[in-house]
Amino acid sequence: MANLKEKILQSLKSTKQVEPTLNFISKSQENLLKNYSNPAFNQKDKNKLLKHYSNLQNLGKSLYRYGALMDNNYFAEAQEEKNDIENTVLKGGIVYCHYVWHSEKGEHTCDECRELDGQVFEYYDEVPERPHPNCRCTVEIVEGEIEIDGEEPQEDKDKIPPRMPTPQPPSPQPKTSSKRVMPVNGTITSPHGWRIHPTLKTRKFHDGIDIGVPINTPVKATTSGKVVMAQWYNGYGKYVEIDHGNNIHSFYGHLNSYDVKVGDIVNTGQVIAKSGNTAGIGKNGKVMTTGPHLHFGVHKNGQSVNPLEFVRNF
Numbered sequence: 001m002a003n004l005k006e007k008i009l010q011s012l013k014s015t016k017q018v019e020p021t022l023n024f025i026s027k028s029q030e031n032l033l034k035n036y037s038n039p040a041f042n043q044k045d046k047n048k049l050l051k052h053y054s055n056l057q058n059l060g061k062s063l064y065r066y067g068a069l070m071d072n073n074y075f076a077e078a079q080e081e082k083n084d085i086e087n088t089v090l091k092g093g094i095v096y097c098h099y100v101w102h103s104e105k106g107e108h109t110c111d112e113c114r115e116l117d118g119q120v121f122e123y124y125d126e127v128p129e130r131p132h133p134n135c136r137c138t139v140e141i142v143e144g145e146i147e148i149d150g151e152e153p154q155e156d157k158d159k160i161p162p163r164m165p166t167p168q169p170p171s172p173q174p175k176t177s178s179k180r181v182m183p184v185n186g187t188i189t190s191p192h193g194w195r196i197h198p199t200l201k202t203r204k205f206h207d208g209i210d211i212g213v214p215i216n217t218p219v220k221a222t223t224s225g226k227v228v229m230a231q232w233y234n235g236y237g238k239y240v241e242i243d244h245g246n247n248i249h250s251f252y253g254h255l256n257s258y259d260v261k262v263g264d265i266v267n268t269g270q271v272i273a274k275s276g277n278t279a280g281i282g283k284n285g286k287v288m289t290t291g292p293h294l295h296f297g298v299h300k301n302g303q304s305v306n307p308l309e310f311v312r313n314f
Helices: 004-013 015-036 043-071 075-093 111-116 307-312
Strands: 097-102 138-143 187-190 193-196 203-206 209-212 218-220 225-232 238-243 248-258 271-275 293-300 303-305
Touching (some): 004 075, 043 138, 248 307, 293 307
Antiparallel strands (some): 209 293, 218 271
16 A cells, blocks of 8 residues: 555645545545444544544645645645645654554454454554454554655655745635624534434434535525635535635535635625535445435534534624
8 A cells, every 4th residue: 555645745746646646535534434433443542543534634625725726826825735735744644553453362262363463454444343243352553653665754755845836916815704604594404413324324423414405505605715625525525615714614515516616705695506415326326315405514623513503603
């Protein structure tokens, strides 16, 4: 498996590498979530997995913004995004881990458990499930750099020399507003927080709220800000994300269409998209949603917060 750090840094040298790297990050996130459901991990280490997942999610969004800004000739903003990514990656934003299997060494210990005892896995997608129902073996996460091909990590070698950004006129700024509005009016069909997924029937964290509305319902920006994503995104389908400053982002998923692009300045209540049901069909044609709706979420300092509290407490 290639070094994720090297892939990200390489994509900063060539925007053609951005999309393959985003796909690689997405696959890494999927593997982290699979291990979250592995009972061999204790709750403390599962929290580490969620933290790594969140870090990868934020890196992926930053990398997408960098590519979109470059494609739209926002070179000054792209340089800022690039600097942030470099600082995150080269200063510990990606934590490499070892996964160490510990056998119970008791009455339920089978030959397979004994063989796994003390085995070290370099990547989370290599960690096996417990081999039998009575297994009490555990997996410990040990954080630290992993040697690649017997070499020590060389941070200085990876450092990309800074380049002077192309002079640009001042970027437009959104009108100052403390008002916040709901993006659509409708029934909340699924709240924020842990839930049983309506179609997968497994316990998953819901990082927003679902609001049931007909397809093509106008979707409004909850407050003023700058559009940083407008694309098809993972399980969200057509997706828009807005940066409101102060490390606060709002995002809108399962859209039928969007009326904004990366770099646009939007104001409170401005229509940015039309609601839909995109990404409603998963792998093998399985229906993943229960009907047309808007997924509305808010992140503060990279952490999911309840959108209802964000709108009400201004």
